[in-house]
Amino acid sequence: MKQKKITHFTLKLLTVLILMLISFVVLRHNASWYQDTIGEVTSSKQVSSKVLQDQYGNKVTQHHQKVTVKILNTKDKDKTVSFINSYDDAQAITQPLRQHDQIFLARSEKAWGLKNFKRDSFWIPILILVMGFLIISMGKAGGFMVASLAINIMLFIGAIYLNMVTKEANIFWIFILFSILASTLTLIFVMGIKNRLTWTVLLTVATSTTAAMLIGLLVFKVTNGKGLHFELMSFITQLPQPMFLSMTLVGVLGAVMDEATDMIATLFSLERDHPEIGIKDLLVTGRHVGQEIFGALSNTLFLIFIAEQIPMAILYLRNGNNWGFTYTMNLSLGMVQTLISAIGIVLTVPAGIFWVWILHKWQQKKLEAKV
Template sequence: MIKLKKVKWRYWIALIIAIIGLILTTCTYFATAIYSKDDVAVITDHTIKDTLVQKNRDVYNNHDETRKQILHLKILSGKYRGRTFIAPNIYYPSQMVTQKYRAGQRVFVSIRSGDPAIKNPKRDWVLVLALTVTIVLMVLVAGRESLGLVVSMALSWLLFYLVIICDVKLNGSYIILLFGLADVVFSFFSLLIVQGLNRKMLATWLATLLGVFVSFALCYLIMHVTGESEIKYETGDYATQDPRGLFLAQTLLGILGAVMDEATDIISSLYELVQTKKDLTAKQMIVSGRTMGQEIMGPLINVLVLIFMSEALPMTIIYLRDNNSLSSAFGFTLSLGVTQSVISAIGIVLTVVFATGCSLLFLEDKKWKARADK
């Protein structure tokens, strides 16, 4: 009965959050007065006039079109509220750098001298809806622990914002030191909020830091010895700071995500094993940690590779469609991501050793308690 009540409360809380989230999503969708920089408008056309301007074909025989929409915009905020304007929109069906608009869609516009210019669609309500779905699923799966997860996620975003502000203030100076300290702070507070301040949390934190910084130092040494050849920092989307420093900072954050996940899984499992099996030896614990690591390593590395491939896929297709060779496309779209994936993979492998080693502290602690009881 107690378990049934807990399950029911979990469902009720998830339902309440879903209702509140849908209300906030609706309010965000219809919100107009909260934006100071741009005005909000709605496309009033039931059928948008869409005409072909010209057909395009490049030297590689890639085909596209230039099309023109005539949009009727009703302004919903600002000093032009209530007025209707006619605005043209030039777009390409590929929609790489342009946007095709739909009837009834809400958009942000900038009006200068009575001439409206569409800036981008109003998508903030989509973010609120996505956040609502995320929190509801967390409550259904994790129960009361979801509160700690939400707080940890919010704190991580806040800390990340502060780190970015510091980086901008320092103009890119000491960027590796800054993001190295950020890794320490991120991991500590994330584990503290979710697990609490205890021996298991400290062991997980220690294993995480060892996995991050040892793998980063090892790969930095290899890069230094090889002269960082074939690493094209200039292909990254960096505009105002040292691209090499930003790449290394990006790598530090990437390693942290994979390593902390693995360290938490291994140490939590070994901690439960120590608590339940009284005659557990250090050798058995090491074998158990290695076995768990072997099962976790493959999926984690594959997840990293798939995330990277999905991110780089559009640009890779564009380079190949423009008749670039595979080696050229790899160098300009995939080389940095592959390097980061390899560094993270090394961290994942090393963390198996560090997490198992830190878990031996539980066994020693149990032995000391047993001696004290005698």
């Protein structure tokens, strides 16, 4: 029996590796699928390097390399072009090109140049590997988890598309609909539609997320948004405040769902293992579990936010800006999002306890009615 399990595991792992190899080969030869010009680097040679220094004493070495590229698609297929690629040691925006790299090309009036890297032949095999291990290790539950992830991605793309095609659409309302569908379908796929745990978590998530967002909106209204510079958000092509609220909503939803699932799953497990447990003991346990979770989760959210902002904050500070200006330009909106998420995390504890109590009483009445 043990040997059979090992063989079955090996077969599944081999299937994943074969799928990775097939996807890599296909995606290395799929240039014809794209309308943009794609080329493969056939050679690259370093031609010069120099050290640059700005007025604040920041130094960086800039390199220039001559690159030869063979075009793989469009009317210029099989044509060979050359251009100079410039990059620096920081590689924050520009990167060096190496032989066999596949790239998107841009053409000006006189010359070709690098537009972007073609990375699908690397990240899709890695995605297959991650999803494969998830399904192998978790079985049916892993399959449902992957399916829910795929559905959430399609819902997200649908929300963005709906915002693009709907004139004068308020993206915040679109993402409210997205959040309802995403959270409901995720919990149903992972826990099951007939599971009382699913609906308890869903009610808890809806309650705490709504309360956190309403508190945030109330504070914005009372303070008239003072100190919040929505115009500093990057790459905004529509009203920045609804966009900010949409980003905050998705962040709160993720944090709240994580905590609610852990806390309520623990309570249901306790109730299943100890049917004689009273509602008072159940609620006290829920409070203790929630208190242990939300401290660590709040700090995790803060650290994720700080990690995301480190590069830009250092860039501002290294270019002569003080901490106050750096905070205003880079950190203030993210800090507000973190605070609203933290409020949602704190509210999840009483909201979860409330719905566990309500559904516990409802379950007891059902059992009494049957008797």
